[in-house]
Amino acid sequence: MALEDDVLPIKRPVSLEDEDAVIDAKDYDRYVVARAGDHLMVQFQCDLCHFRNIQRRSPEPGSVRDRLLLRCIRRANLDACWARESTTVANNTRNVEKLLEKGARIGVGSGLVMVPAGPCPLRDDNLMAVAVTMMQRSLDAGKNDVYVQYDTVRQL
Amino acid sequence: MEGQAVSVMMRGTTKLMTSMCPANGEWFERFMLGFHNRVGDVSCLDLAVSIKVMLALMERFDRLWILADGDSKTQEEVLFPVLFVVAAYAGGLQGEEVPLMDLFPTFKHFAEGVNHPKHPHVVILALRGRFEKRNRRVGAPETSGDENSLGFGRTHLVSANVVVVRAEEHHSRTSVSRRTGQSVPRRVS
Numbered sequence A: 001m002a003l004e005d006d007v008l009p010i011k012r013p014v015s016l017e018d019e020d021a022v023i024d025a026k027d028y029d030r031y032v033v034a035r036a037g038d039h040l041m042v043q044f045q046c047d048l049c050h051f052r053n054i055q056r057r058s059p060e061p062g063s064v065r066d067r068l069l070l071r072c073i074r075r076a077n078l079d080a081c082w083a084r085e086s087t088t089v090a091n092n093t094r095n096v097e098k099l100l101e102k103g104a105r106i107g108v109g110s111g112l113v114m115v116p117a118g119p120c121p122l123r124d125d126n127l128m129a130v131a132v133t134m135m136q137r138s139l140d141a142g143k144n145d146v147y148v149q150y151d152t153v154r155q156l
Numbered sequence B: 001m002e003g004q005a006v007s008v009m010m011r012g013t014t015k016l017m018t019s020m021c022p023a024n025g026e027w028f029e030r031f032m033l034g035f036h037n038r039v040g041d042v043s044c045l046d047l048a049v050s051i052k053v054m055l056a057l058m059e060r061f062d063r064l065w066i067l068a069d070g071d072s073k074t075q076e077e078v079l080f081p082v083l084f085v086v087a088a089y090a091g092g093l094q095g096e097e098v099p100l101m102d103l104f105p106t107f108k109h110f111a112e113g114v115n116h117p118k119h120p121h122v123v124i125l126a127l128r129g130r131f132e133k134r135n136r137r138v139g140a141p142e143t144s145g146d147e148n149s150l151g152f153g154r155t156h157l158v159s160a161n162v163v164v165v166r167a168e169e170h171h172s173r174t175s176v177s178r179r180t181g182q183s184v185p186r187r188v189s
Helices: A025-029 A047-055 A064-081 A086-105 A128-137 B026-039 B051-068 B072-091 B095-100 B103-108 B110-114 B167-173
Strands: B007-010 B014-017 B123-127 B155-159 B162-166 B174-176 B183-185
Touching (some): A047 A064, A047 A128, A064 A128, A064 B026, B072 B095, B072 B123, B103 B110, B103 B123
Antiparallel strands (some): B155 B162, B174 B183
């Protein structure tokens, strides 16, 4: 899951000397790709499932509106994943791996330790529709910055 | 209605309510947190520029000036922000007041400010127009305070060594006394 040509703004920690220089090379991947183990930290559904939950249909090929909605859904999914730092996700993943490893040692299968998360109902239970609407609001022009700020967007 | 199912009061200070609203759900909470992390916050603090910040700025401008290396176009690009920053800082001006500076009256009254009998070495910055909450409206009754306290027609003491004079008003309503060297109000018909 990656979103490289994203129009939505991403703020990364930059050097004070050069505002174009990101301090850590790893930061280029921030909010652009998901990490191994993100699905263990946050409830995850793919873009297509979210689209169908909202629109009750599949996206039409060639439809600009549908493509934009899919991009916003992916952006919201990545935002939900990046609510936790990479180290936290990595630690949690390691713990889950240990859990499965210890369970396997005594013959307890992963299906018994980890409860299946799906199948999910055909409903927008996570309020993805509101999340993608907020994405569009966040692209409005701001007063102190290029785009409106978080506190303005969250008033929706 | 959402949020009106069951509520628990703890000693009358904390109220816990159950809610079925998806906006209070786990995923949406994570999304809001991640979204906030991604867009960040740009805070524009209403703080005065400290002398340390000013010195750091001047150092940067010095570096840029050296890098310009005699290139007149680059020098011009460096000089304008330098002039803007120095004038704003020395004059205690707000950002939008800096372009109101009138260089000709400033130059004209430079000696007058330096040789002022009461406050010598005062720099007079002439500004065009009226700026908010600092000057009275033209023709309004005079009030006590900073105005006229330095002997100028309509002045405002901005900082310890800078007097801002409204250029148009100063020309039209004051004149310099030959006897005392002070600016005195001039009769306007």
